[in-house]
């Protein structure tokens with residue numbers, strides 16, 4: 001007797017994030033390995049030049065993380081002990097911890113934004129914040145200029161992203177990008193600081209490498225007294241190695257194609273999840289082509305059939321990876337206790353936190369996989 005083969009719904013395994021390294025990453029890394037010099041040199045310089053060109057900034061300085069870029073940016077803006085820096089609560093801890101590195105204090109803001117020296121703007125999910133004035137509505141840049149506030153942009157989600165006619169990276173005093181493994185382009189670990197301000201660029205360049213007045217590469221390649229260098233400040237060790245920059249150069253070549261792949265996912269979700277009961281879809285104030293599409297976050301409303309944590313479990317049972325952006329900083333033990341923060345002071349962030357789930361969004365997601373995710377959401381919440 002023949003065994004009956006029942007049609008079985010294929011179980012899928014869809015991770016929350018998947019890195020794409022299908023370009024020249026290997027070839028460029030091999031060039032570095034064969035060069036005999038693995039840390040900061042020509043590849044890093046080239047990566048900086050190409051990145052500056054892409055975001056239309058005068059200066060781009062590569063470092064070993066976005067956190068390092070944020071730290072150096074605040075230091076170059078003159079933040080020190082006792083200063084106050086406005087930081088949104090709905091972000092990753094790096095946006096606030098760097099304020100503490102310098103002995104200054106973060107003042108936490110609810111989701112949309114308050115006497116401080118610097119405002120940290122997080123371009124959440126990859127969509128530029130409203131930086132530029134439009135019609136009667138003042139942009140963040142003008143509001144801050146009127147109040148004498150400098151701006152540090154945390155653009156860890158926002159490459160490549162645009163705000164009106166300008167690229168994120170060319171707008172505020174300092175912009176910081178992340179090339180951590182799960183960001184829109186990666187170098188494994190890495191970051192970039194961009195600025196149009198020459199004095200900030202000069203300070204960052206010195207402080208990212210021990211407060212030495214010129215970088216290693218020039219120390220080893222320039223003629224004359226190549227052994228000589230001076231230390232002008234107690235700097236940090238934040239330079240980007242060439243191995244990482246090699247990966248970054250290849251990623252940069254594919255940045256727009258990968259962005260388009262994420263846009264395809266986002267547009268699919270917007271279309272297929274429209275009308276799903278108890279779910280708020282993301283809202284956009286920029287055209288789709290200007291969005292970096294790092295995250296696609298939905299928010300469950302109190303009317304949803306089940307709560308956020310339960311939804312995450314049910315999706316995981318079906319092999320679908322998700323994440324939460326973010327458990328707000330006012331709920332983290334250190335900030336909550338040190339600054340005596342009360343969730344009641346952050347109603348909008350609380351509302352989002354109770355229901356937020358981020359869905360997979362990356363170029364390798366197939367139409368079938370997207371359908372599978374949408375079907376699962378309708379099945380569970382519909």
Ligand SMILES: *Cc1c(COP(=O)(O)O)cnc(C)c1O
Nearest residue numbers: 065066067092094156178179180
């Ligand atoms: C990832 C991230 C960072 C930190 O980036 P690293 O390169 O890992 O230091 C900072 N801010 C936000 C909003 C992030 O998502």
